[in-house]
Amino acid sequence: MESGLLFNLVTVAYFAAMLLFFIYLATRNNTVSLLATLTAVSGFLLQTAALGLRWYESYQLLGSDGRAPLTNLYESVVFFSWSIVLIYLLVDLKYKQRTIGAFIMPFALFSQAGAQMWLNAGIDPLVPALQSNWLTYHVITCFLGYAAFALACGVSIMYLIKIGKEEKYQGDGPMGGLLGFLPPTRVLDDINYRAIMIGFPLLTLGIITGAAWANYAWGTYWSWDPKETWSLIVWFLYAAFLHARFTRGWVGRRAAWLSVIGFAATIFCYLGVNLVLSGLHSYGS
């Protein structure tokens, strides 16, 4: 498939963008940061084209049974990668903090490369239960939400790296070195909050569209199966994050940790439930 070739190019582009962001951290050369961003943008455009092409190919392969490339694990992981870069580029437009790229591109690269390496990229016909528009809405909302959480996690890691040193820092004047180069902790904390504020309603929509789909297909909108339950766990964690924020008590370090834990739970909900829990007993069989 042609799209497979394009996806390989995307992997290369994201890898290059990540390296360039690392070099930017080391050299602080603005030309490098511009190059890194341009590479990320071209990778993103390429990935968009590849997704479009895969969509088209599904029609060539399956005739009228073609479908949007959002239906199996491979496609969702690629879409996750695409969403991460999309959210990152939007944040870059607004905040112009180039160093964030070095902490977010690894997520995008890892999911794109992981999909290419470990997952089955075949375009198979869908079982009847998956033939639903709700599935498309469900995947889009969930993964945009997950991507926002990935970004929140990335900036939280930056925050945690920086704050520890900043608090120990004795000298006067701004902090030098690599850490001084990262965005101010206040900005990182703010981006963390804003990303979760965007991700949370998307996750809410993702859970609701998933429930709607289950209701159309099986007649129950909620059955406490491990996947549903884990999405609720993630929802509670981020709801707790947001409410902790309203009291203004939980900014900074604790908020950053909660964001990292929240994202770990998100990834577990996404992959762990299938890989780990299904090994415990045969759910979903």
Next chain:
Amino acid sequence: MTEKKNSLSDRVWDFFCSLKLTITIMLLLAVTSIIGTVIQQNAPAADYIKEYGQANYKLFVKLQFVDMYHSWWFIGLLGLFSINLICCSIKNFPRAWKFVKSPMLVASPGILKNSANRAEYTTKEDKQQLAGRLTDLLKKEFGKTTVTEVDGKLYLFAQKGIYSRFGAYMTHLSILIIMAGAIIGNLWGYKAYVNIVEGTSIKQVLSSSGQTPINLGFTVRCDNFSVIYYPNSRRPKDYYSDLVVLENGREMVHKRIEVNDPLTYKGITFYQASYGSAGNAIFKIKVTENATGKTMNFNARRGEHVKLPNGYSFSINGFTENDRQFGPAMQLHVNSPDGKHGRPFIVWQKYPQFDVKRAGTFSFALINYEEPQFTGLQVAKDPGVNIVWFGSFLMVFGSLTAFFFSHKRIWACLETAGGKTKLQVVANAHRNQPGFALAFDEFKQKLDAVVENKSPAKKG
């Protein structure tokens, strides 16, 4: 006041209102929910004993881990959650409502002095005239503008986005609505299933929990069930049933249901869930007497002995829809007139000439077969489901309102001092202050233009 604060009931009330409790419960719900995803729910006792041992199983039962999402402590946690939500809303709603009922039309000296977003001008123009133009500007930018005169000073007030103060309440209300919908569904609804053999009808379904029959109050007939496969594959692409609802013998509704497209009648919904063979297929068989070339047609069922000429008979012992790659095949044997059981042999539908080569007394060909199937339906009655959808809609709408909009207010104060007019403008937003600060900076330019209408103003 301090005396009252310490009374027990006040402390209980504060406990139920506190946001700390909210966060604690949210985290507790998140953590405890994990249990039910690790320990299988509602499995037979033997499964737990095999996996965890007798002693642990007893503990699980005591702690209700085997059905934890319906355990008293989990339901209790959800109950506490709702109480917290209700108390907090009761406590805080009046404060939000005050912004609607009695907006602060007159800026207090404190607000005029300390607001982060402010602008100040002095001009020679008469304050009434300036106030007129200013009102027009505020009307355009913020909406309805109120002018109040107090002690010779003119106060202007305008606001927009007040509804965003209620986003959190909408969201919180939505949670209660969703819970109410779920409870209604649990109390007055049921989940059940039924298998209907093609061509037959049912009046009852079996409850999923107790296997007890439930009367539908009407009849459902399945006229036809079909599976469509993907080309060159055994993967079902679609399966559907043609259902008819009958009441007192009258056909009320016809619908072809398929996965993701159920039938609802009188609040009861039928979902296409599974299918299977109802057994006892009828095989249309052509038999040729090899000696004479005479052909006969039979309809035979599996295991049934069918008489052939001259005291022979045959019987079908087995059938498969796909014998290796050769498609449908049946196995049969012929009994000779002395009652001896002949050797079994196989006949493939796709190769009707094959059996001639066996060179028996008769050769057989399978013309076609009709196997009645049953359609497996999930049946659900859920009078709360639309309440849940309404709550879900409200939750999305409410949280977007709460997160992405803010209540913005602007005040102006015009006073005459020493023959000149002093104008102070201040504004605030209850959320996203940095964003509002940027917007206010832009607004200031319009303000400059309005003030400078006649005489260039000096910024104070």
